[in-house]
Every structure is written in C-alpha cells, then in structure tokens.
Amino acid sequence: MDGSVAGDAERTVSGPQSAHLRAGATDSRARIARRFERPIDISDMGIRLSARANRSINPYVQVFDVDGNKINFRAPIRGGLSFQPFDFGISKVGGSPDLSAVEEIRITVWAGEGQAVDVWCDDLALVERSETGTVVVQFDDGNLTDYSEAFPVLEEHGFTASTFVCPGSIGADGKLGLSELSELRDAGWDVASHTVDHEHLSALDEAAQEAQIAGAKDWLVDHGFERGAEYLVYPFGEYDQTTLNLADRYHELSFAGGYPGYGRPTNRHVIQRVSSPDVETATRAIDIAAAYDGITVLFYHQLTANSEPTRSAFASTMSHLADRESNGDLRVVPARDLESIVV
Numbered sequence: 184m185d186g187s188v189a190g191d192a193e194r195t196v197s198g199p200q201s202a203h204l205r206a207g208a209t210d211s212r213a214r215i216a217r218r219f220e221r222p223i224d225i226s227d228m229g230i231r232l233s234a235r236a237n238r239s240i241n242p243y244v245q246v247f248d249v250d251g252n253k254i255n256f257r258a259p260i261r262g263g264l265s266f267q268p269f270d271f272g273i274s275k276v277g278g279s280p281d282l283s284a285v286e287e288i289r290i291t292v293w294a295g296e297g298q299a300v301d302v303w304c305d306d307l308a309l310v311e312r313s314e315t316g317t318v319v320v321q322f323d324d325g326n327l328t329d330y331s332e333a334f335p336v337l338e339e340h341g342f343t344a345s346t347f348v349c350p351g352s353i354g355a356d357g358k359l360g361l362s363e364l365s366e367l368r369d370a371g372w373d374v375a376s377h378t379v380d381h382e383h384l385s386a387l388d389e390a391a392q393e394a395q396i397a398g399a400k401d402w403l404v405d406h407g408f409e410r411g412a413e414y415l416v417y418p419f420g421e422y423d424q425t426t427l428n429l430a431d432r433y434h435e436l437s438f439a440g441g442y443p444g445y446g447r448p449t450n451r452h453v454i455q456r457v458s459s460p461d462v463e464t465a466t467r468a469i470d471i472a473a474a475y476d477g478i479t480v481l482f483y484h485q486l487t488a489n490s491e492p493t494r495s496a497f498a499s500t501m502s503h504l505a506d507r508e509s510n511g512d513l514r515v516v517p518a519r520d521l522e523s524i525v526v
C-alpha cells in the first residue's frame with residue numbers, strides 16, 4: 184500500500200465513518216480493496232460513489248472478474264465541495280470482463296504531479312443501468328455551425344441534439360441567432376442554457392452566479408425555449424457548492440465533463456459528458472454505451488474544416504452512431520429523455 188487509508192468519523196454520508204484516502208506528494212496512490220468470498224454479479228449495475236476531495240481529481244473504481252479481466256470506472260470529483268454522489272463512467276476495459284463474476288473492487292486515487300490529495304469516500308453503491316445503451320449529442324457555446332454543419336448531418340440520420348447557448352452572445356458574429364434557434368427547436372432540438380455570459384461561475388459570488396443562471400433561464404423561457412430551459416451546462420465544466428444549489432433551484436438536469444457509459448444517473452446536476460471527441464474516442468464511447476447499456480453524452484463546439492474534431496470527423500462519428508442504432512444496439516435521444524431515467 185502506498186499512501187494511507189483511515190476511517191473518518193467526522194465526515195460521512197451514511198454509517199459511522201467514511202474512508203479517508205490520502206496520497207502524499209511522493210506516494211503514487213492510495214487504495215481500498217475489497218475481495219468477495221463468492222463472486223458477485225454486477226452485470227446490470229452501474230457504480231456510484233459519494234466522495235469529496237480537497238482538490239479536483241478523477242479517482243478509479245476498478246472491478247476485477249475471477250480471471251483478472253477488469254473495468255476501470257472513473258468520475259471527475261471537483262475539489263472543495265461537500266460530499267456528492269458521483270455516477271462513474273467507464274474509462275478503460277481490460278480483456279473481456281465477466282461482470283456476472285466479479286471478485287474484487289478497488290477504489291484507487293493517484294496523486295500525480297507532486298501534489299498530495301485527500302479523498303473521502305462513502306457509500307459505494309450499485310445502481311441500475313438503463314434498459315438499453317443511450318447516447319445524447321450536445322453542442323456548447325451557440326456556434327452558427329450547430330445549424331450550418333451539424334443540423335443537416337443529424338437530420339439525415341433522424342437524430343436531434345441540444346444546443347447550449349449564452350443569451351449574451353445570441354446573434355453575434357459566428358453565433359446562432361433567434362431564427363436559427365427557433366428552426367432547431369421546431370425540428371426537435373433542445374435550446375438550453377450555458378449561462379448568460381460564459382463566466383467562470385466558481386469565481387463569482389452567489390448573487391452574480393444567480394444572475395448568470397436565472398438570467399439565462401428567463402431569456403430562454405421568454406423566447407419560447409421553455410423545454411430547453413430545464414437544462415444547464417456549466418461554462419468550462421466548472422462549478423462549486425453554490426452553483427450546484429442554484430442549478431437545483433432553476434434546472435432539471437445539469438451537465439459537466441467526464442466519462443461515458445454510466446448507469447442511471449443519481450446526481451442530476453453532475454451528468455458527465457465526453458468533450459469534443461475525435462472519431463476514435465467517440466467510437467469507443469458509443470461502443471461502451473452499447474456494450475454495457477450505459478449512458479454516453481458527447482458534446483462538441485464549433486465544427487469547421489480545421490476544428491478538433493473536424494466537421495467531417497463529426498459526420499463519421501454520426502454515421503457510426505447511426506449504424507449502431509439501426510442494429511438495435513442503442514438509442515439516440517434528446518437531453519430531455521434522460522430526465523425519465525434519473526434515479
């Protein structure tokens with residue numbers, strides 16, 4: 184064992200104590216392992232862990248089958264918050280793991296970068312997966328290419344998406360205007376909130392955060408986007424405790440960065456998404472959704488001949504998604520359909 188593990192009776196979600204993992208600046212990792220005398224079946228289950236950390240970190244929950252095949256589950260834990268439940272996505276599959284015969288589960292924290300980290304873990308739980316693989320496509324920042332590039336590609340496959348816009352830049356150069364937004368909405372897209380001005384929310388006080396969040400929601404409702412107004416994406420994926428409280432007051436679902444393939448979300452205001460994936464990353468994230476009945480949210484920014492990924496890479500990814508959907512391996516749904524599968 185590197186690092187250290189100790190019980191902490193001061194900080195708990197359930198039961199008398201949490202586990203405090205500390206990976207020191209020179210320790211590579213801290214770990215808790217649990218071996219089962221008889222293998223357990225978690226094939227229909229996702230992983231949720233309640234955790235807090237003194238700085239932002241992506242811990243692992245590693246699951247090993249009886250033959251040593253494994254899945255690494257991961258979630259980004261924002262530093263400095265109180266305990267939050269995090270729904271863990273799938274970052275890596277080693278071999279062909281048999282989730283009906285799991286022998287060991289480990290929680291591992293890697294410090295890295297010469298900086299110590301403290302993580303408190305509590306209440307590791309198995310959560311039902313959805314009935315089938317589920318993929319959601321989203322766009323941030325209200326770029327005109329959502330309309331000019333992505334919309335025709337998605338329409339060809341019969342998919343809809345969400346566009347998260349900042350009311351402070353509607354109709355600006357290179358951004359979507361009201362007429363494009365209305366057309367996207369009429370075609371089934373969710374026109375949703377990315378706050379008024381795309382500020383770093385956790386750098387703002389509560390009143391300023393509320394102005395950014397409530398102001399964007401009001402704008403959406405006032406302009407006929409009531410349905411999309413229920414959904415929020417945190418600018419830069421950044422949030423703090425105040426942000427989470429406001430998100431809960433004004434929105435049904437809120438999205439942040441992270442991993443693909445998680446089970447039914449238990450934390451409706453930290454729903455993970457895969458950022459601007461190239462074809463290889465997106466294909467893997469889509470195939471994980473199909474293989475594990477997981478939820479995968481992909482999000483993109485501007486799509487041009489030079490963007491990363493490019494518009495043609497985006498089109499290739501959507502072709503793969505369409506192939507998997509027409510095979511019956513997964514379904515492609517708008518953000519609002521996630522509401523019904525939140526636990």
Ligand SMILES: [Zn+2]
Nearest residue numbers: 323324418419
């Ligand atoms: Zn953004």
